Amino acid sequence: MKVRVFSTENCPYCRMAKDYLKAKGVEFEDINVGEDRAAADEMVEKSGQKGVPVLDIGDEIIAGFDVPRIDAALEKLKMGKQAKPKKPRPDALKKVYDVLVIGGSAAGLTAAVYAARRNLKTLVLTKDVGGQMSAIKSIENYPGFVDVSGSELVKVMDAQAKASGAEIVIKEVVELNEAEGKAGEKLFMAKACGGEKCDEYLGRTVILAMGKTPRSLGVPGEEGFVGRGVSYCVTCDAPMFKGKDVAVVGGGNSAMDAAIVLSAIARKVYVIHRRSEFRAFEQAVEDARRKKNVEFVLDSIVTGVAGKKFLEAMTVENKKTGKKSELNVEGVFVEVGSDVNTKFVGHLVNLDENGQVKTGKNGETSHAGIFAAGDVTDTPFKQISVAAGDGCKAALSAYNHIHGFESKYVVDWTKQNSKK
Ligand SMILES: Cc1cc2nc3c(=O)[nH]c(=O)nc-3n(C[C@H](O)[C@H](O)[C@H](O)COP(=O)(O)OP(=O)(O)OC[C@H]3O[C@@H](n4cnc5c(N)ncnc54)[C@H](O)[C@@H]3O)c2cc1C
Numbered sequence: 530m531k532v533r534v535f536s537t538e539n540c541p542y543c544r545m546a547k548d549y550l551k552a553k554g555v556e557f558e559d560i561n562v563g564e565d566r567a568a569a570d571e572m573v574e575k576s577g578q579k580g581v582p583v584l585d586i587g588d589e590i591i592a593g594f595d596v597p598r599i600d601a602a603l604e605k606l607k608m609g610k611q612a613k614p615k616k617p618r619p620d621a622l623k624k625v626y627d628v629l630v631i632g633g634s635a636a637g638l639t640a641a642v643y644a645a646r647r648n649l650k651t652l653v654l655t656k657d658v659g660g661q662m663s664a665i666k667s668i669e670n671y672p673g674f675v676d677v678s679g680s681e682l683v684k685v686m687d688a689q690a691k692a693s694g695a696e697i698v699i700k701e702v703v704e705l706n707e708a709e710g711k712a713g714e715k716l717f718m719a720k721a722c723g724g725e726k727c728d729e730y731l732g733r734t735v736i737l738a739m740g741k742t743p744r745s746l747g748v749p750g751e752e753g754f755v756g757r758g759v760s761y762c763v764t765c766d767a768p769m770f771k772g773k774d775v776a777v778v779g780g781g782n783s784a785m786d787a788a789i790v791l792s793a794i795a796r797k798v799y800v801i802h803r804r805s806e807f808r809a810f811e812q813a814v815e816d817a818r819r820k821k822n823v824e825f826v827l828d829s830i831v832t833g834v835a836g837k838k839f840l841e842a843m844t845v846e847n848k849k850t851g852k853k854s855e856l857n858v859e860g861v862f863v864e865v866g867s868d869v870n871t872k873f874v875g876h877l878v879n880l881d882e883n884g885q886v887k888t889g890k891n892g893e894t895s896h897a898g899i900f901a902a903g904d905v906t907d908t909p910f911k912q913i914s915v916a917a918g919d920g921c922k923a924a925l926s927a928y929n930h931i932h933g934f935e936s937k938y939v940v941d942w943t944k945q946n947s948k949k
Pocket of ligand 1: 631632633634635636637654655656657658659660661662664665667668669670671700701702703738739740741742783786870902903904905911912913914916
């Protein structure tokens with residue numbers, strides 16, 4: 530039985546799905562729907578989706594990197610390494626990690642490298658590996674690389690964290706609470722879920738590295754058309770809109786970037802922005818404006834998206850004139866900024882007015898034993914090198930906390946890990 534993965538070149542979830550199959554020893558055919566139009570049509574027909582990845586496993590068509598469904602489909606076909614049946618443990622929470630890192634991108638993976646190299650038992654719990662970095666086409670300001678794609682950088686960081694000895698589990702943390710270990714040791718318990726299945730993990734310290742997630746438009750129809758025309762990842766889904774009319778919503782650098790990328794693929798690109806001034810750099814706006822097939826629709830907001838099976842149109846309202854119009858587009862790329870997801874830690878750590886975690890200069894939060902790093906913090910500088918630096922500081926602070934010397938300076942090159 531042949532397993533097929535429909536993917537595009539720079540899509541992070543495609544890479545994770547393929548890595549997952551490889552790790553399970555499953556052979557598969559990798560089909561690049563950005564280049565193979567017939568395969569793209571077949572994928573859309575079979576899955577009802579215009580977003581990648583789509584996995585074809587036996588008679589199962591799975592949209593997205595959905596581990597429980599992939600496992601179930603492989604098990605049905607008796608493919609892949611089967612996990613050994615686990616004996617029920619009398620105490621399911623026996624294993625205590627030194628550090629639980631929540632988030633697996635620049636901040637979290639760097640924290641994992643530093644913590645694991647200090648011989649701390651380190652677990653990264655993350656919804657995906659790479660976060661915002663995965664969607665960046667070209668990074669020109671990360672030290673050591675003149676120009677590197679986000680997905681390449683993620684691959685290296687991921688490999689380095691694993692090589693350092695950190696475990697990485699793909700799950701979303703939905704709860705974080707204080708817990709008590711044997712002999713009254715102060716611990717934290719993170720509840721993390723993948724699909725329907727949730728597990729609980731214990732840690733002596735926690736590093737919050739949840740970064741940011743793209744904001745949605747919150748208009749009628751949006752949720753129903755995600756993957757069927759509405760996309761939050763230009764790098765992943767742009768190739769599905771070759772020769773089509775599409776729209777980008779937003780006025781920041783990401784929106785201009787998206788418009789420029791799409792202008793080389795789509796027939797027409799509308800940029801819908803609620804103001805007439807832009808948050809984006811002037812040069813980025815100019816670059817987008819110069820593209821012949823890019824049209825700016827300013828002072829306007831999106832009021833809804835509609836279609837039958839797939840997206841066919843969006844409604845737009847001019848805020849100055851009140852005039853409503855309909856644009857026939859098959860794709861809407863939402864680039865209206867991002868939010869931090871810190872609701873599940875708000876009862877433990879102090880947050881600022883934007884929900885960001887307040888941190889001290891070494892990543893400490895208002896709660897002893899909990900540290901934070903990267904875009905989730907109140908730092909005004911949201912950059913990969915800042916996140917990586919924060920991750921390093923948070924891990925070394927966690928090390929100091931565990932060993933009871935809160936403010937002592939510990940250099941990392943006194944490496945205690947004797948594996949190498
Ligand atoms: C389009 C674009 C272009 C950019 N270009 C550049 C650039 O050129 N140079 C540069 O330096 N920076 C750039 N940035 C900014 C950079 O990507 C971020 O500053 C950096 O990725 C922040 O890293 P982070 O680890 O803090 O968070 P993120 O990258 O946001 O990652 C957060 C991680 O946490 C996970 N997560 C979130 N919630 C949970 C949860 N509840 N449970 C488990 N896991 C969770 C996510 O899945 C993700 O893996 C760009 C950003 C964008 C959007």
